[in-house]
Amino acid sequence: MSSEIKEEMLQTRRLPLQGIRIADFTWWGVGPYVTRMLANHGAEVIRIESISRVDPIRGTIPFTQGKIGLNVSGYFNNFNPSKLGMTLNVSHPKGVEIAKRLIAISDVVADNFTPHVMENWGLGYEELVKIKPDIIVLSMPLMGRVGPYKDFGAYGHQIESLAGLSSLTGFPDRPPVGSGIAWPDFTCNPYHATTALLAALHYRNRTGKGQFIELTQFESSVCVLETAILDYTVNKRVQTRHGNHLPNAAPHAVYRCQGDDRWCAIAVFSDEEWKAFCNVLGKPPWTKDERFFTLLARKKNEEELDRLVEAWTIERTAEEVMILMQGVGVAAGVVQTGEDLLTHDSHLRARGFYWVLDHPEAGRTTYDGVPFKLSATPAQLRRAHLLGEHTDFVCKDILGMPEEEINQLIVDGVLQ
Amino acid sequence: MVESTIGKQMLPLEGIRVLDLGTMTPGKYCTFLLGDLGAEVIRVERPTAPSAAISDEDLVLNRNKRSIALNLRTEEGKQVFYQLVQSADVILEGNRPGVTRRMGVDYDTVKGINPNIIYCSLSGFGQDGPYHQFPGFDLIFMAIGGLLGLIGGRPPIVPGIYVSDVGSGLLATIGILTALLARQRTGKGQFVDVAMLDGVVSWLSTISGVQRLSGEPSQEMPGWVMPGYNVYETKDSKYLALGIFRPQSWQALCQTLGREDFIDQQWAMQFYDLRKEIVTRNGTTLALPAAFPVRTMGTGLQECKDGWVNLYPIGRMNELLEWMDSKGMAGDLMEPEWQEVVRRGGDAFAIAALMDDLEAFRRYIEEQVPHINELIRAFFKAHTMKEICEEGQKRRIPVLPCNTTKDLLEDPQLLALGFFVDIEHPELGATLRYPGAPYRLSETPWQIERRAPLIGEHNLEIYEKGLGFSREELRLLKEEGAI
Numbered sequence: 001m002s003s004e005i006k007e008e009m010l011q012t013r014r015l016p017l018q019g020i021r022i023a024d025f026t027w028w029g030v031g032p033y034v035t036r037m038l039a040n041h042g043a044e045v046i047r048i049e050s051i052s053r054v055d056p057i058r059g060t061i062p063f064t065q066g067k068i069g070l071n072v073s074g075y076f077n078n079f080n081p082s083k084l085g086m087t088l089n090v091s092h093p094k095g096v097e098i099a100k101r102l103i104a105i106s107d108v109v110a111d112n113f114t115p116h117v118m119e120n121w122g123l124g125y126e127e128l129v130k131i132k133p134d135i136i137v138l139s140m141p142l143m144g145r146v147g148p149y150k151d152f153g154a155y156g157h158q159i160e161s162l163a164g165l166s167s168l169t170g171f172p173d174r175p176p177v178g179s180g181i182a183w184p185d186f187t188c189n190p191y192h193a194t195t196a197l198l199a200a201l202h203y204r205n206r207t208g209k210g211q212f213i214e215l216t217q218f219e220s221s222v223c224v225l226e227t228a229i230l231d232y233t234v235n236k237r238v239q240t241r242h243g244n245h246l247p248n249a250a251p252h253a254v255y256r257c258q259g260d261d262r263w264c265a266i267a268v269f270s271d272e273e274w275k276a277f278c279n280v281l282g283k284p285p286w287t288k289d290e291r292f293f294t295l296l297a298r299k300k301n302e303e304e305l306d307r308l309v310e311a312w313t314i315e316r317t318a319e320e321v322m323i324l325m326q327g328v329g330v331a332a333g334v335v336q337t338g339e340d341l342l343t344h345d346s347h348l349r350a351r352g353f354y355w356v357l358d359h360p361e362a363g364r365t366t367y368d369g370v371p372f373k374l375s376a377t378p379a380q381l382r383r384a385h386l387l388g389e390h391t392d393f394v395c396k397d398i399l400g401m402p403e404e405e406i407n408q409l410i411v412d413g414v415l416q
Numbered sequence: 417m418v419e420s421t422i423g424k425q426m427l428p429l430e431g432i433r434v435l436d437l438g439t440m441t442p443g444k445y446c447t448f449l450l451g452d453l454g455a456e457v458i459r460v461e462r463p464t465a466p467s468a469a470i471s472d473e474d475l476v477l478n479r480n481k482r483s484i485a486l487n488l489r490t491e492e493g494k495q496v497f498y499q500l501v502q503s504a505d506v507i508l509e510g511n512r513p514g515v516t517r518r519m520g521v522d523y524d525t526v527k528g529i530n531p532n533i534i535y536c537s538l539s540g541f542g543q544d545g546p547y548h549q550f551p552g553f554d555l556i557f558m559a560i561g562g563l564l565g566l567i568g569g570r571p572p573i574v575p576g577i578y579v580s581d582v583g584s585g586l587l588a589t590i591g592i593l594t595a596l597l598a599r600q601r602t603g604k605g606q607f608v609d610v611a612m613l614d615g616v617v618s619w620l621s622t623i624s625g626v627q628r629l630s631g632e633p634s635q636e637m638p639g640w641v642m643p644g645y646n647v648y649e650t651k652d653s654k655y656l657a658l659g660i661f662r663p664q665s666w667q668a669l670c671q672t673l674g675r676e677d678f679i680d681q682q683w684a685m686q687f688y689d690l691r692k693e694i695v696t697r698n699g700t701t702l703a704l705p706a707a708f709p710v711r712t713m714g715t716g717l718q719e720c721k722d723g724w725v726n727l728y729p730i731g732r733m734n735e736l737l738e739w740m741d742s743k744g745m746a747g748d749l750m751e752p753e754w755q756e757v758v759r760r761g762g763d764a765f766a767i768a769a770l771m772d773d774l775e776a777f778r779r780y781i782e783e784q785v786p787h788i789n790e791l792i793r794a795f796f797k798a799h800t801m802k803e804i805c806e807e808g809q810k811r812r813i814p815v816l817p818c819n820t821t822k823d824l825l826e827d828p829q830l831l832a833l834g835f836f837v838d839i840e841h842p843e844l845g846a847t848l849r850y851p852g853a854p855y856r857l858s859e860t861p862w863q864i865e866r867r868a869p870l871i872g873e874h875n876l877e878i879y880e881k882g883l884g885f886s887r888e889e890l891r892l893l894k895e896e897g898a899i
Contacts, residue, residue: 015598016594016595016597016598016601017594017597017598018601019601037590041594143829144829144833146832146833147828147829147832147833148828148829148832149809149828149829150829151809152809152816153809153812153814154726154728154814154815154816155728155814157716157726157728158726158727158728158814158815158816159816160726161717161724161725161726161816161817161818161819162726162816162817162818162819163819163824164819164820164821164823164824165575165576165577166717166724166726166818167576167723167724167818167819167820167821168575168576168577169567169573169574169575169576169577170573170576171573175717175719175724176717176724176818177567177573177717183575183579183619186619187579187582187583187586187615187619188582188583188586188854191583191586191587191589191590192586192854192855193855194590195449195453195586195589195590195593195854195855196854196855196857198590198593198594198596198597199428199429199453199593199857199860200428200857200859200860201597202428202429202593202596202597202600203426203427203428203429203859203860205597205600206600207426209859210859211857211858211859211860212857212858212859213855213856213857213858214855214856214858215854215855215856216833216855216856218829218830219830219833219835219851219852219853219854219855220854220855222824222830222835222851223851223852223853223854224577224582225577225821225824225851226441226445226473226476226477226577226578226582227472227473227475227476228576228577228821229476229821229824229825229836229849229850229851230472230475230476230848230849230850231472231821232821232822232825233825233848233849234472234846234848238820238821238822239576239820239821240820241576242576243573243574244555244571244573244574252555253571254555254559254564254571254572254573254574255571256571263559263564263565263571263572264559265555265556265558265559265564265574267553267555267556269553322560326547326550326551329551330551331550331551331552331553331555331556332556333552333555333556333557333558333559333560334559334560335559335562335564335565335572336559336560336561336562336565337562337565338562338620340562341561341562341617341620345560346545346546347541347545347546347547347548347560347613348545348613348614348617350544350545350546351542351544351545351611351614353614353617368617368618369614369618370618371584371587371610371611371614371615371617371618372587372588372590372591372608372609372610372614373542373591373608373609373610374591374594374595374598374606374607374608375606375607375608375609376598376602376604376605376606376607377594377595377598377606
């Protein structure tokens, strides 16, 4: 086993983050997503997992058809490729000691617990600096370590509402809606955290100094509001939901197409695009009507415009609408489903976005690729680890423990 | 509030020079982050009339950057650009693939001048593949990328912020930083290809990870792998979902099955015996509704007196009902039979106790849950967002406000954290308030060094001091329309 891992790790030699070791205490979504990006670029990420409190993502759908167990969740596996996994009982004093030994030879420690958890284990930043003076610690609390809401609890969908994203999403005459994927969990929070972490590594490489990074999920999510904040501070305008319309485009919406629940989004901004759009439709008389002739007029009669556009799209498949529009330079896109993406989309296939990897329990399954490509040091994905798969390897090869010590730790319930 | 100051503290990316080739929102977000982290970001913009008004977006996203006006479509302008390239570390561009090549500022050309350059192209669909020449906007990437179909009811709804713009800007940042770290080791630069579509697709993480090469579909049905959290096959080859968090419920189930010996096995990994046990006992089939009861009981956006809140009462239904009762608004839900309904349904996915009785399950989904929801709705509507969130959190019920931008600027938590910053704009005669940084670094704390620049504001500084042009040379370049 361990020679196989060594060989795999040798292959990471050419990756950009090779030589960076991360003691990864994260769980659920946000944290493992951060370390995923680093692991795929060569960082040696060691996920420290508990058996008494298994990462709930290991039990989350979707599963490989007909498979059952803690190692077959597609969700978990997709979030955790290229990492090493060890199981450790950190509630045991000896478990904390081993965690500290690992941290002493790591570059980064990451967690996404509420603020007191690491400290209760004796693994707070102040303690860790004593073990490893240049350690970089990344912590991702919901609300931050101070302030009236510091102990509040919530999930990604609610952070989205808290940060003002839901109030901006939906139709003006209907309730606000969520993003459908708890957007902050998958994008701005892990991405901002990764950005800070990489910048801190860059700084440490130049100065020899580590630091503590606090990513407050609330603040990080507000940052993506961009101009909405300024619109209020400058113009006292509270932006609200505007459905699928934009002030400077028409038509700009999602239109029903032929088939069951098939849709195509179309966006027309400039006059040239509008002309091209009308040509695709075969210049029906209404397109020459003065109610639709200019952007201003179209904005005024937008409801009717949407109805007329949809009367045309409903006669065609979403793919046909997209191809016809794109053919003349009008932005259009099929509202694709997961099945479309995985099985039909020629573009993703041509770019080799998805990775297919063998996994001893889950079988041959797909993993998301890395959404940016480095020409000289492209990312490499290894299949996700099994629960506790590398406990032995980490103890023996990384920590240099003798066999007897490992056995004793197993008997004591420290290594699980 | 942090005052606008000239920075003295060393920042993580100090000494890194970034040329931003007049990118749109995604690229601006990327260089906004790099600038905040201490990189010297120079916006290379097309010369325009000096009166050109600065947009709201530029005010926010171009802070900490410098700006030069440079026309890359003139030969002279290009030569000035090549001089800038010699001392640059990173170049970011956001044109449609092929445009920079035609302009002579593409990676291959630039690499010849400075082999260590990190060159990032941020495009809608990437540098290759059948869609790479497609025009696109945020909306289109979300549609093709599969995100739009998940938002709202029907028709699908476009999010109120430019989700894929910001997300891909962040990915470009991560790509560039990764390449910078690689360069620290190898000394070599490289090309970073960021496609907005790839970004969107990667956020739907749960759709991949299961698809098998054979094309066999994933198991769509929710299920968990602990004995109390799983999907069980029934006698007639259909499926039954079972989900229990609380030890009491688990104990009750084991007792019902007459298998007290399983009580301490709630989180065990080996549970095949139990699996068989449940299947044998229950020959009936339970058709699962599309939405699970737990999803429908009070979950999601709830309207209050003065706005909306987002509620997720999993495992905290009792606390919610006690609270409603204390205000006399629990209706009949405190009566024993309703307590029983809530107890059974409130445990996440817990239909264990209902699985013997299909009719009871139907009643639960179609009648009882709507009744409970009606009372929850009435309760929320009678209270303000503030009342709901503060008291709710006190009772450990995960509920948070659905804030507007106005709410955010008055939010006591953000104020306590000191999140917003005020920046002086002498040219506007005003001080404007901006969001702060998305993260806090203890050793290299973030600071505002300068407000967003006017186009060409730093021409003199960069051309004269940086590149050593004389005033006379600059006058000529200006006459030729290059700067």
